[in-house]
Amino acid sequence: MGEESNRIRTVRIERDRRMLQVMFNGELDSLSITTTVDKQMDDNSNISGSVKRNDKQRKLILHFDIRNTVIVADSITNVSVEQALNSFLTGVTWGKESDDGRWVWYSDKLSLTPPSEDTITYYKHLEKMLVKTPSDRAKLRLQTGDFTQSEIGKNFLPYFNQHMNLLRWTHAYEQNNECLTMKGIDGQPYHYLLPAIYKCIHKLYMDNRDFAIVFRTYGLDAENVIASLAHGLEGNHPGFNKRVAISVNRTPGFIRRSDGQCIKCEIHGNEDSKDLLQTYTGDRDVYNVLSQCNGILGFKDDFVYWQNNQYHHTAGKPLFIDPFDCNVHHIFFDDNIRTFEDDNIVDVRLFETKGAKTARSLSKVEAASFENVCMVQADLIESIESDEYYTAAVDKCEQNYSKYLMKWHGISRGLSLNGFHNFGVL
Template sequence: MSGGTGPGGGAGSGAMSGGAGRRRLVLHVDLNNTVVVADAVSGQGPRAALNTFLSTVTWGRVGAAGEWQWASDRPSLRPPCPGVLSYYSHHGRDPAFTETGPGRCFRDLHAHHLQLLEWPGKPHDVLSVPGEENRHYHLILPSFFHLLETLHREGRAFAVVFRTFGTDLPRALRAVSCALAGQHPRFPALRDLALPVDLTLGRIRCSKREVVLTRGAERLGTQEGGRKLYDYFSSFEGIGGFQDHFDWWAKNQFSSRGGKPLWIDPHDPDLHHIFIDDNIRLDDADTIVHPQVFSERGSRNPRRTPTSELYNICLVQTNLLEAIADEDYFLRCVRKCEENYERYLACREQDAPSQQWDGQ
């Protein structure tokens, strides 16, 4: 079965009805520091991008004399104890984090993961990117391609929607297209997916009045509610991408209110939307996705939903270190979300309070 088969699309429709692991998946996937360890906007290559990520997942506090004191020598997505700050929240994101200052204690960890990112053999014009000392690195993490390959092998129906604030979308789509043409040395079987890649760049723009999506001749808005955009993404086929509205996020103080919009309908038996992004956080004042849930069957107007209600259910905070080191990482994240989504739906059916599933 093709991974791009949509709802009611022949072979895919029979296997996706209800049950854990059988719903059609729509995977909304961030690029920078989620599946791409680079950032064209800031000019960061893999070394700097990995440093930047490490500065967001290491924790400490400011001492009495103003010095930085580490609370843990291990990176983690969440604070290891109460009363600590991530390094970036106090000092800002640091592309030289492990090279100067207190971040030097994480230098070996950075070097290890940078080595894991190295491209094997002869560089590819699209799939690899150059770095320092004539080294080349994966543009897109192997764990992402492994996810696609495994979902296809399991006969799953799915689509992938890249959602980024940056400008890396064109080259990411080209790279995926090359991989699906069988050009990736580690994943030659990807040519069997028959999964279309649409290189047309989409845009999502937000305002107080509405959210507007455009891609080519397509244009949809939310003046009458979010249902049309939910239906649009639910019927999405293949792989494509959209640039979300960074300025709106900044105008809303980088909170969920200004984040990348995501619509969830728990009454839809055939679909499971999952958003994967390294900047998803449990603190709604400092997170990147704006989740909205249709509380009533068939309703047009969803309610704003806290990240905690959907964390590891429809929202995945990327652990970039694990995504680099473990080829099964994204596959495990998706499966964890599917298991937790079943529990989430069961709680709703029983009119019980929603539970927060952290998957730990």
């Protein structure tokens, strides 16, 4: 009888492992999921109540890239609003290279993702031709800056005109609110920060949510963006004139990476001081400090490390996910999140056991399962068109994260009880 029970138990475990291989895209061995009954039962007794909590009760840590995510043109590179929008459009228009090297359009529609497997963006086409060294990117910016005014991009001019009109500052222009706008080549003021980010923050504040806005950039524009946003949230933005009482750390910190070394996070502990720098080292400590952030702050990520590693996603901006911590939800918005390409800008890192000190960098396929859960490829076009864009995206991610946590902890508990049959999956 004992041998038969053990045989049935073994069959069930193997069946569940095969099921997990399907659900986790064949990466089961590296998931380090244990089937030890006592450990899993103990873990689940501590977290089951938290998993079932309303997704609106979790603290939100919203990571935002800056250019092409919350602004169109930055205030550092002297690229105009018109040039920046044109350059962005080259990254959402698709075609193919003919055998003789000529560019052939595949579609006259805008898309964040390839409309066909054998298509590339016009931006990638130009990048391949023009960029041989990092300094060549200046040529690329110049080449893409008048895209819709050139012969090859003229079919996309209506998109350009439509979104320039939507970006136009239609409120009375006041000198003391100059930091809320950017002047275009035409001399007209345009929104510096997109209204969608203001709408999102105001909604979270009015809902009394516990949240932080964390700007994550490879550039030098975080300080200016934070200053502009802080000014607007004081009630100075004519479109959002209710004051948001929120802490602001105006001095960006750093997230540093190096081969064979732990990820480091350097943050200024005092809102008004550039001298009080605190350093946190290792996945767990960096995750903890980011999870404890409040208000508005920013970090400069390690572009040199990403560049030195051929822009591979495992060297990008780290995003930590801990499914055992059900009190915090991290969401990363970046226009360069592309899970279908190796140069995805975000390195999704998963803590696979409760309290683990290190997190595993996920494969492209695994990371893709966290789209619209913990990361969103920011759509500049949609965020210009709709003030509700980020509010709706956060809401969708929260719903999906609740489903993910239920699935994760359901699988964990099911394994500990030796079979999905114990909780009704099969």
